[in-house]
Amino acid sequence: xxxxxxxxxxxxxxxxxxxxxxxxxxxxxxxxxxxxxxxxxxxxxxxxxxxxxxxxxxxxxxxxxxxxxxxxxxxxxxxxxxxxxxxxxxxxxxxxxxxxxxxxxxxxxxxxxxxxxxxxxxxxxxxxxxxxxxxxxxxxxxxxxxxxxxxxxxxxxxxxxxxxxxxxxxxxxxxxxxxxxxxxxxxxxxxxxxxxxxxxxx
Amino acid sequence: xxxxxxxxxxxxxxxxxxxxxxxxxxxxxxxxxxxxxxxxxxxxxxxxxxxxxxxxxxxxxxxxxxxxxxxxxxxxxxxxxxxxxxxxxxxxxxxxxxxxxxxxxxxxxxxxxxxxxxxxxxxxxxxxxxxxxxxxxxxxxxxxxxxxxxxxxxxxxxxxxxxxxxxxxxxxxxxxxxxxxxxxxxxxxxxxxxxxxxxxxxxxxxxxxxxxxx
Amino acid sequence: xxxxxxxxxxxxxxxxxxxxxxxxxxxxxxxxxxxxxxxxxxxxxxxxxxxxxxxxxxxxxxxxxxxxxxxxxxxxxxxxxxxxxxxxxxxxxxxxxxxxxxxxxxxxxxxxxxxxxxxxxxxxxxxxxxxxxxxxxxxxxxxxxxxxxxxxxxxxxxxxxxxxxxxxxxxxxxxxxxxxxxxxxxxxxxxxxxxxxxxxxxxxxxxxxxxxxxxxxxxxxxxxxxxxxxxxxxxxxxxxxxxxxxxxxxxxxxxxxxxxxxxxxxxxxxxxxxxx
Ligand SMILES: N[C@@H](CCC(=O)N[C@@H](CS)C(=O)NCC(=O)O)C(=O)O
Ligand code: FES
Ligand SMILES: [Fe+2]
Numbered sequence: 256x257x258x259x260x261x262x263x264x265x266x267x268x269x270x271x272x273x274x275x276x277x278x279x280x281x282x283x284x285x286x287x288x289x290x291x292x293x294x295x296x297x298x299x300x301x302x303x304x305x306x307x308x309x310x311x312x313x314x315x316x317x318x319x320x321x322x323x324x325x326x327x328x329x330x331x332x333x334x335x336x337x338x339x340x341x342x343x344x345x346x347x348x349x350x351x352x353x354x355x356x357x358x359x360x361x362x363x364x365x366x367x368x369x370x371x372x373x374x375x376x377x378x379x380x381x382x383x384x385x386x387x388x389x390x391x392x393x394x395x396x397x398x399x400x401x402x403x404x405x406x407x408x409x410x411x412x413x414x415x416x417x418x419x420x421x422x423x424x425x426x427x428x429x430x431x432x433x434x435x436x437x438x439x440x441x442x443x444x445x446x447x448x449x450x451x452x453x454x455x456x457x
Numbered sequence: 458x459x460x461x462x463x464x465x466x467x468x469x470x471x472x473x474x475x476x477x478x479x480x481x482x483x484x485x486x487x488x489x490x491x492x493x494x495x496x497x498x499x500x501x502x503x504x505x506x507x508x509x510x511x512x513x514x515x516x517x518x519x520x521x522x523x524x525x526x527x528x529x530x531x532x533x534x535x536x537x538x539x540x541x542x543x544x545x546x547x548x549x550x551x552x553x554x555x556x557x558x559x560x561x562x563x564x565x566x567x568x569x570x571x572x573x574x575x576x577x578x579x580x581x582x583x584x585x586x587x588x589x590x591x592x593x594x595x596x597x598x599x600x601x602x603x604x605x606x607x608x609x610x611x612x613x614x615x616x617x618x619x620x621x622x623x624x625x626x627x628x629x630x631x632x633x634x635x636x637x638x639x640x641x642x643x644x645x646x647x648x649x650x651x652x653x654x655x656x657x658x659x660x661x662x663x664x665x666x667x668x669x670x671x
Numbered sequence: 672x673x674x675x676x677x678x679x680x681x682x683x684x685x686x687x688x689x690x691x692x693x694x695x696x697x698x699x700x701x702x703x704x705x706x707x708x709x710x711x712x713x714x715x716x717x718x719x720x721x722x723x724x725x726x727x728x729x730x731x732x733x734x735x736x737x738x739x740x741x742x743x744x745x746x747x748x749x750x751x752x753x754x755x756x757x758x759x760x761x762x763x764x765x766x767x768x769x770x771x772x773x774x775x776x777x778x779x780x781x782x783x784x785x786x787x788x789x790x791x792x793x794x795x796x797x798x799x800x801x802x803x804x805x806x807x808x809x810x811x812x813x814x815x816x817x818x819x820x821x822x823x824x825x826x827x828x829x830x831x832x833x834x835x836x837x838x839x840x841x842x843x844x845x846x847x848x849x850x851x852x853x854x855x856x857x858x859x860x861x862x863x864x865x866x867x868x869x870x871x872x873x874x875x876x877x878x879x880x881x882x883x884x885x886x887x888x889x890x891x892x893x894x895x896x897x898x899x900x901x902x903x904x905x906x907x908x909x910x911x912x913x914x915x916x917x918x919x920x921x922x923x924x925x926x927x928x929x930x931x932x933x934x935x936x937x938x939x940x941x942x943x944x945x946x947x
Contacts, residue, residue, distance in 0.1 A: 270633035274659055275640070278630045285906075304918045307905040314659040323655065324901055325775045325922075326791060328663075339791035340775040340922035350918055386593045389631035426631065437597045445590060464889040465896055487885035491892075492681060492756030495885065567759055567899070569870070623900065626761075652896035656782060664789030 257282040259369040262376065264416040264428050265298070265357075266364045267384040276320060278311035280420060281355050281366040287311040288357070288364065291318045291331065298357035298366045299333055304350055363416065363428060376405045382414055382430040385440055389426050392451045394419035397427070400451065406430060409447070413440050458483050461501070461512040463490040465568075467560060467617035468523040469511040470651040475530045475613050477649040491568060524549045527610040534610045544604045548611035555584050555618035562625030574626065581627045585635065588619065592634035601641045608645060616642045620654045672940045673733035675837055676740075678860040678872045680728045681754055685709060693864045695732055695940060725874055726754040727860060740806075740836035744856045744876050753875040753884065755891045757862075760871055762902035763941035764839045764863035765910040765933065767871055770898055771841045771859050772833050772925040774814045780897050783817050787826075790815035793922035800932050807835035807932050809925040820855065821890040822879045823848040833925055838938040839863055847878045855879075857891070866941045867908045871895065909943035 265279040265288060276289035278301060285301040287310035295318065301309045308324040315321075319336065321328045327350075328337040335350035356367045358375050362384035365375035390397065397417045401407035406414040406428075412435035416428040427448070431440045460476075460483045462469045476483045488510055489495040497508050505512045505521035512519065513526045520526045527549075528535065536545040558580030564570040565577060595601070603611040620639055622629060629635060642648070643657050650656045672695070679692050680701045689700040691714075699719065701711045711719040711730035722729040722739045729739055744750060760767060770776070775793050777786025796812040812831035819829045832844040832854070839861040844854035855877045862870040873891045911917055912934045919927050933942060 266633070270637070272637070277633075277636065302906045305920075306917055306923075307907065307911075308901060309904040309906060312655075312900070312904055314657065316659055316663045321658070323658070323779055325773075326779045326788075338920060339778065339788070340793040341920060342789075342792050344920075387631075387633060388589075438594055441590065441593060441597070464893045487883065487889045489885040489888050492684065492754070492888075493885075566761075567896075569757060569759055623903075652893045653900060655780070655897075655900070658779065658782075661788065664791075 260367065260371055260373055262358070262365040262367045262370060262373070264363055264418045265366045267387055267428055268359055268362045268364055269384055270387065271296075271364065274315045276311055276313055276315055278309070279364075279366065280418070281368060282419065284355070284368065285309070285311075286355060286366060287313070287320070288366070289315055289320050291315060293318065295331055296357050296359055296364065297331060297333070298355040299329075300353040300355070302352075303327060304335070304352060310352065362430070378406060378430075379432070382406070382432050383437075385413075385429040385431050385437060385444070387426055387428045388444060388448055389420075389424065390448050390451055391424055392454075393422055394425040397425050397451060400454075408432075409443075411435055411440070411443060413443055413447075415444075459486055459514040460484070461486045461488050461496075461504070461510055461514075463488050463496075463510050465652060466490065466510055467563075467621055467651075468509070468556065470617045470654075471523045471613055472511045472513060472526050472530070473651070474617070474649060475527055475534070475610065478608075478613070478645055478647045479530060479532075479534065480647065481530060524552065524610075524614060527614055531610040531613070534608065534613070536604050536609050536611070541605045541609070545609050545611045548603050549614050551584070551588075552611075552614035552618065555581070555615060558584055559618045559622045559625055559627055562627060563621055564625075566625045578625065578627055581622060581625065585619070585622065585627065585629070585632055588615065589632040589635050592638050596634055596637070601638065603638075608642065612638075612642055617651070617654075624653050672838055672863075672938050674731060674735050675733075675839070676722060676729040676731050676735055677839065678727040678862050678870075679711065679730050681756065681872070682709070682723060682726055682728055683754070685728060692862070692870075694730070695863050696865055697732060699730060699732075701728055701730070725858070725860070726752060727872055727874070740840070742842060742856065742858070742876070744854075747876070749878070750856070750876040751879055751884075751887065753877060753887045753891065755873040755875070755888050755895075757870045757872050758892070758895055758899065759864075759868070760899050760902050761868050761908075762905065763867055763908055763910050764861045764869040765938075765941040766902055766905055766908075767859065767861050767869055768835065768839055768841050769910060769926050769929060770902055771843070772809065772835070772929060773923070774812060774831065775922045776898075776901070777814060777816070780901055781894060785816050785819070785894065786814065787817050795921065796924065798924035798928045800928055804836075807833075807925070807928050809833040809928070812925075819845065820848050820877075820879075821882045821886050822877075835929055835932070838933060838936070838940075839869075849880070850878045853878055859895075863940060869941075907943060910941060912939065912942045912944055 274292045279286040279288035287301040303322040312323045326339040330336045333352040335346040358365045361378045406416045412433040414430045418426040462485045512521045536542040562577035565572045565574045602608045685703045689702040719730045778791045798809040810832045816829045817826045830846045834842045842858040847853045847855040858874045860872040
């Protein structure tokens with residue numbers, strides 16, 4: 256059902272600052288999306304191989320991500336480099352976290368499982384990221400209402416990318432074009448959401 | 458100053474956090490709110506007829522509402538000028554709504570207090586959406602905290618219930634501006650955690666990778 | 672697992688009016704009769720076996736063929752007994768027990784209390800299944816702790832022993848700060864509500880003549896609630912009993928023994944057998 260080559264919009268770049276990890280999704284997959292101190296971006300399965308803790312609860316020191324449960328530390332290639340319970344041990348290189356492909360363009364972070372050589376959808380120049388909002392409505396329902404352009408262009412300079420969460424929930428990643436005032440665009444986005452959540456799902 | 462305290466209470470934590478951030482000493486008196494319901498004993502009801510914690514005693518002054526205690530402890534954290542002070546008040550009222558929704562969901566889900574979890578969660582989610590919009594506005598203005606240039610008691614009053622929302626089954630994943638704001642609060646000098654709120658381990662250095670000798 | 676004893680209430684909260692709780696997916700009512708007898712029954716009126724022990728009421732959806740496990744320290748008169756109430760957790764009851772057996776998480780989850788970087792090393796210890804008692808034991812466990820107990824002042828290397836006498840209960844013994852030659856006893860009694868939800872009843876029997884009861888309760892509530900967000904975020908929710916999905920190391924020998932013991936007895940409520 257899910258196409259592994261498909262790129263999913265996951266977050267706006269401005270919402271993932273250096274040295275942080277956040278929970279994200281790539282279609283049905285739960286992702287730990289993180290940025291190192293120098294800005295390198297990674298998307299991994301949100302599950303520590305040790306005892307299954309979500310890595311999105313972890314912490315970033317320098318160029319590595321640590322799990323919050325027992326502090327296992329993974330380098331940028333998702334290979335375990337340190338097991339604090341055994342400080343003298345060189346962890347076997349077989350301990351790795353499954354990786355996803357991640358790309359960043361025009362202020363949007365995209366994730367795919369197995370995109371081959373494909374790149375995320377090209378977007379028009381000059382769009383400014385606004386904010387991401389969750390909507391209680393299926394992605395299919397939203398795309399039917401908004402059209403299938405990427406991003407969908409609404410009136411007054413508001414553009415949105417639709418991200419599917421599950422059958423009933425989505426996220427709208429909003430951008431603006433032209434010189435619309437961000438706080439006004441933000442409120443328009445809120446009214447749009449109210450409207451979608453009121454309408455019965457198609 | 459004596460704080461009558463319960464370690465799992467978000468409202469008591471507001472007071473511990475405010476005191477820690479502003480460098481004031483508290484003498485903590487643990488109250489067995491659960492399982493013994495000690496806050497409803499004659500002794501405690503005499504001190505605070507509302508039957509809630511926190512209670513702060515400072516000499517003759519006895520205060521039994523977290524917002525009032527924050528006002529008492531929070532000199533320099535009350536907002537600058539009339540407009541900011543008024544906006545701080547709005548957030549203190551908002552914090553009461555958080556207590557009645559997200560806080561209630563946590564009491565039901567974690568401690569088995571009777572009540573409708575889905576109702577409490579629905580209210581909590583509405584509060585989180587409202588906060589996310591406000592904090593996103595603040596970012597557009599170049600601000601980090603709820604009111605003005607620096608942290609105020611508005612942030613301290615809202616932070617605990619927001620961070621603990623997942624304890625009541627409310628996810629924080631869809632709220633990027635809330636996430637950045639909670640990280641800013643957790644990074645304040647003197648910050649202290651409470652159970653359910655982990656510290657930012659990224660703020661401590663990575664220890665040398667060497668074997669410890671026993 | 673149907674024939675095991677499980678905690679369902681604190682005796683101090685048991686009253687004349689029946690209170691409903693859930694044990695292994697089925698509702699159970701608990702109360703105390705006019706003549707003082709503690710009772711448990713299904714909503715249809717089927718009486719369930721009961722035992723009163725360690726400040727809790729224990730029952731079983733099946734027919735236990737053994738009495739509830741013994742904690743001999745519960746009979747020592749100079750100990751302080753500290754029931755801590757209940758914390759509900761959205762996790763497998765078996766994951767709750769396994770976390771209790773784990774020390775390697777102390778520096779990251781109970782920071783500056785039960786552990787702190789850089790003191791993260793777990794020294795070699797002994798883990799075994801004691802065939803005679805049919806219990807899992809870990810001994811010679813030690814760990815550096817900044818504040819081992821409410822009564823502790825300053826960091827110490829604490830000695831531990833762990834014991835799993837029943838699939839969802841565990842008892843630990845740790846150095847008592849006021850009486851270094853003796854062991855404090857801390858237990859978690861886990862009530863399996865469903866396979867992915869449980870009520871945890873912490874209980875302690877300590878040597879401590881000075882700390883107020885409310886502080887002792889608060890200390891244990893603090894520790895346990897620090898674990899809660901971990902337990903609710905382990906994936907998969909069910910405890911994997913087959914190797915392959917997770918990666919244990921030498922520090923996890925107690926968990927390995929516990930999982931083997933669960934599997935050998937078919938204690939699989941809250942577990943998953945095939946590596947998904
Ligand atoms: N408006 C009060 C509310 C405090 C409150 O709800 N306290 C809880 C503990 S977090 C309490 O004392 N609950 C006792 C009870 O519900 O019986 C404040 O902010 O201080
Ligand atoms: S589960 Fe991640 S380090 Fe143990
Ligand atoms: Fe723990």
